[in-house]
Amino acid sequence: MNIDDGTDTRLRLKDETVELTQDEEGQWLAQGITVDQDVGQVELLGGDNQVLASTELSTIPAWLSLLPALIAITLALVFRQVILALFVGILMGGWILHGMDAKALLGAFGDSINVHVLEAASDTSHMSIVLFCLLIGGMVGIISRNGGTQGIAQRISRVIRGRRQAQTSTALLGMAIFFDDYANALIVGNTMRTITDKMAVSRAKLAYIIDSTAAPVSTIALISTWIGFQVGLISEAMSSIQGWNESAYSVFVNALPYNAYPILALAFVFMVTWSGRDFGPMLKAERRMLSEGLQQTKRSSREAIVEEAEITTKTGIPIRAFNAVVPMLVLAGVTLGGIYATGLEAWGPVNMPCGTFSVKGILSAP
Numbered sequence: 001m002n003i004d005d006g007t008d009t010r011l012r013l014k015d016e017t018v019e020l021t022q023d024e025e026g027q028w029l030a031q032g033i034t035v036d037q038d039v040g041q042v043e044l045l046g047g048d049n050q051v052l053a054s055t056e057l058s059t060i061p062a063w064l065s066l067l068p069a070l071i072a073i074t075l076a077l078v079f080r081q082v083i084l085a086l087f088v089g090i091l092m093g094g095w096i097l098h099g100m101d102a103k104a105l106l107g108a109f110g111d112s113i114n115v116h117v118l119e120a121a122s123d124t125s126h127m128s129i130v131l132f133c134l135l136i137g138g139m140v141g142i143i144s145r146n147g148g149t150q151g152i153a154q155r156i157s158r159v160i161r162g163r164r165q166a167q168t169s170t171a172l173l174g175m176a177i178f179f180d181d182y183a184n185a186l187i188v189g190n191t192m193r194t195i196t197d198k199m200a201v202s203r204a205k206l207a208y209i210i211d212s213t214a215a216p217v218s219t220i221a222l223i224s225t226w227i228g229f230q231v232g233l234i235s236e237a238m239s240s241i242q243g244w245n246e247s248a249y250s251v252f253v254n255a256l257p258y259n260a261y262p263i264l265a266l267a268f269v270f271m272v273t274w275s276g277r278d279f280g281p282m283l284k285a286e287r288r289m290l291s292e293g294l295q296q297t298k299r300s301s302r303e304a305i306v307e308e309a310e311i312t313t314k315t316g317i318p319i320r321a322f323n324a325v326v327p328m329l330v331l332a333g334v335t336l337g338g339i340y341a342t343g344l345e346a347w348g349p350v351n352m353p354c355g356t357f358s359v360k361g362i363l364s365a366p
Contacts, residue, residue: 009052012043035059060096068093090116133182139327140186144311148324153194155321166192166199167209167273174213175266177328178221179335184214187328200293204285205278212269216262223336227252228343 011018011030020028035057044053072089076082094108094116120126143149160166170192177184188210196206218226235248272278278286313319 008047010045012045017045064096067096087112087117129182132180133186136180136183136186136331139331140190141311143324143327144190145314145317146323147313147317147319148321148327149191150194150313151319151321152191152324154319156192156195157198160195160199163199163201164273164276166196166201167205168270170196170206170209171213171269171273174210175217177214177332178217178224179332180225181214181218183331183335184218185210188214191324200289202282202285202289204282205289208282209269209273212265216265219262220256220259222253223339225335225339228339 009020009028011020011033013033013035018030018033020030022028041054041056043051046052068089071092072085075085075088079085090112091108094111095105098104098107098111140149156169160169170188173192174184174188177187189206192210193203193206196203215226218224219230221227231248231252234251238244238246238248238251
């Protein structure tokens with residue numbers, strides 16, 4: 001910035017000269033430049049090839065961009081500490097960005113906390129997810145305390161006669177709670193854990209069924225919190241395409257047949273539960289559960305903490321499924337109603353087709 005309009009400014013990279021253009025904010029921009037590792041210095045030239053400014057370039061090999069993610073995944077699998085693994089991944093990315101030397105490590109540590117973590121924590125969309133999970137966790141705790149979870153378990157136990165039915169019921173309940181994946185995992189896990197334990201289904205198998213129904217069904221359901229996020233991404237991408245007049249929601253619906261992962265994940269869940277066939281570590285977990293039972297199965301320290309923190313029904317409270325069904329219905333109704341209300345607000349009465357506030361019109365909002 002701060003370059004006179006009449007100045008013949010150019011950018012020189014190695015032996016290549018690039019013309020500059022000025023934008024509305026007064027910044028001089030160079031577009032369409034590809035920088036490789038051979039370019040060590042960039043110079044800003046004025047009239048008579050006078051060097052107005054120069055700077056050294058530090059290029060990063062492309063393969064290093066995979067390193068933070070690989071380190072985070074490896075640490076999470078080895079130590080089973082997800083938060084620590086994610087932070088180390090952020091730290092590694094900052095270290096690469098700052099130049100990969102001893103001094104850069106200190107700067108990367110400071111930026112990891114003061115910039116990346118702080119900005120993520122102050123982001124309203126991120127904090128809304130954290131708050132949503134905390135509230136759902138509180139609701140699940142209340143349901144466990146008021147006898148609702150045990151009431152549902154007793155009702156379902158009356159019709160379940162074996163391991164296959166227990167696994168299938170878990171998958172079907174996971175399909176039923178489609179409006180949010182976090183709510184799905186918390187509710188289905190706490191509701192079906194007692195039943196699957198009774199039917200000698202391993203915790204690993206329960207976790208697989210819940211994980212492979214929660215996110216996939218929320219991803220392809222026509223109305224869910226995930227759908228709003230996906231439609232927003234589609235709308236943002238489509239805004240840069242000139243002449244495109246199809247709604248983002250319509251694009252999402254038309255792309256559903258090509259959404260292979262969630263469809264296959266749900267199909268595999270029912271194939272595994274109905275066939276009774278397991279593979280690899282899952283097979284070992286199932287055999288160990290059948291031979292040793294839950295009490296004799298060796299658990300990790302974290303699993304032991306979870307077991308000790310399990311919320312029991314308050315003494316004197318009647319055990320009824322009604323105590324859990326009502327909060328779940330309220331949660332589903334409020335969530336879907338909130339999706340409708342926010343969509344209605346974003347769409348507005350002026351843009352609504354034919355002036356009607358229909359569900360289809362709101363969901364078709366670009």
